Amino acid sequence: MTEKESKLLQGFEQKVNRLTSMYNQLEDKYRKLDEVNRMLQNQIVDLKDQNESLAQDYQNATMAVAFTGSEENSKMTKKKINQLIKEIDQCIAMLSK
Structure with missing residues (x-):
């Protein structure tokens, strides 16, 4: 090399x-x-x-x-409770099938 x-x-x-x-x-x-x-x-x-x-x-x-009580908060609470009730009703309906 x-x-x-x-x-x-x-x-x-x-x-x-x-x-x-x-x-x-x-x-x-x-x-x-x-x-x-x-x-x-x-x-x-x-x-x-x-x-x-x-x-x-x-x-x-x-x-x-x-839940403490003001008018505005009361409306929001009712709306949320109604929403939860609808969800529960939907669950019950699904369970009934």
């Missing part, structure tokens, strides 16, 4: 080693990003659950305030 060929082979080996190193770095970075992505996805699910819970708590609180 000539000196020129040897240098070419050595340069090629260096480039292959550099590419391998870059590949390994990118692979590590991908794994870390994938882990962060999974953690964020779990956080999104948790926050959605928390949001639903808070929305239900808010609805319950407004219903409790409605």
Whole structure:
């Protein structure tokens, strides 16, 4: 093997080693990003659950305030009760079939 060929082979080996190193770095970075992505996805699910819970708590609180007696709240309460009665009637009708 000539000196020129040897240098070419050595340069090629260096480039292959550099590419391998870059590949390994990118692979590590991908794994870390994938882990962060999974953690964020779990956080999104948790926050959605928390949001639903808070929305239900808010609805319950407004219903409790409605029972305290003002005219506007009384109308809202009657409307909600009528809506619940309709839902119950629909459930009963479905059970009767």
